[in-house]
Amino acid sequence: MDSLQLxxxxxxxxxxxxxxxxxxxxxxxxxxxxxxxxxQAEGGDVKLPLLYYLSGLTCSEQNFITKSGFQRYAAEHGVIVVGPDTSPRGVKIDGDDSSWDFGVSAGFYLDATNEPWNNNYRMGSYLNVELYDLILKAFCNVVDPNRIGIMGHSMGGHGALVSTLRNPGQYKSVSAFAPICNPSACPWGVKAFSGYLGEDKSKWAEWDATELVKKYNGPPLTLLLDQGSGDKFYLEKQLLPENLVEACRSVGVPVILQLRDGYDHSYYYISTYIGEHFDFHAKILKA
Structure with a gap:
């Protein structure tokens, strides 16, 4: 762990x-x-399942660990949980901090191809290659490399779904709170994809869960989607979970959509149901 600073x-x-x-x-x-x-990780004599958690727009690695209360459930199940940041920091690209839904804290877990973003905004490769390998190497005494899952919220829910579908078998379980399910068809996604990827919509499809699931041919997988019915972004058609459900059913990929009556987009909602998500992941990762 020489390259890591606590x-x-x-x-x-x-x-x-x-x-x-x-x-x-x-x-x-x-x-x-x-x-x-x-x-259960103390002593390093047993290898445990690992869950990644990807946060949403405006967040850092701090939001989930201070607001969700997940640690209670991770301790109960004996699961290690890793949470990356949501974008590069301090690279100072012109315009990277001029809006809350693009640039800093809004990396969308993709690899940008448009200049000037393509030099730094490579969150897809950072998460699924660089950080993934770093964790396996630095924590090899406690992480079971064959039992890794992923989850996320909003933009991070998009990231969890896309990472799973683009890398078949790398993540054994996946769930998402209020995910951006069809970014090619919502304002957040159109803004991000236009900026990071350009106007070629065939490139957009490579980072859109609703499009990716139609071509999925990896190991058996069940998608767990969780959505509050009182979420203003759901009501404003930013999230579009029904589009992903329809795409899953068209190709026979199992999908569960939990619609939570009256809940919004916040960590009050996430903390209410985070235990159910840990139950879901633990059942698969411990099978």
Whole structure:
């Protein structure tokens, strides 16, 4: 772990919530990630399942670890949880901080091809190659490389779904809270994809879960989607889970859509149902 710098460590539910920083070769900047090591990781004599959690627009690695209460469930199930940041930091591209839904804190977990974003905004490769390999190497004594799942919220839900569908078999389980399910067809996605990828919509389809699932030919997979009915972004047609459900059913990919009456887009909602998601992942990762 020579390349990692410990930024913080707090004991919670018998385990340790840590934040590390490292120099990213993909993003060409210093990046933070969180890792929760449950009490079962102490001693390093047993290998545990791992879950990635991807946060949404405006977030960093901090939101999930301070607001969701997930550590209680991770400790109960003996699951390690890693949370990356949502974009490169400090690279200072002109216009990268001029809006909340593009640029800083809005990397969309894709690899940009448009200049000037293509030099740093490579969150897809950062998450699924660089950070993935770093975690397996740095925590090889406690992580079981054959039992890894992924989940996320909003933009991070999009990231979790896309990462799973683009990398068949890499993640054994996937779930998402209020995910952006069909970014090619919603304002957030159109803005991000136009900026990062250009106007060629065939490139957009490579990072859109609703399009990707139609071509999925990997190991058996069940998508768990969770959506609050009172979520203003759902009502404004930013999230479009029904489009993804329809696409899944058209090709026979199992999908579950939990519609939660009256819940919004916030961490109040996530903290209410995060335990159910850990149950879902644990059942698959411990099978």
């Amino acid at each position: 930024e913080s460590s707090n004991k919670i539910f018998g385990g340790y919530q840590k934040v590390y920083s490292h120099a990213s070769s993909e993003l060409k900047c210093k990046m933070n990630f969180s890792i929760y090591l449950p009490p």
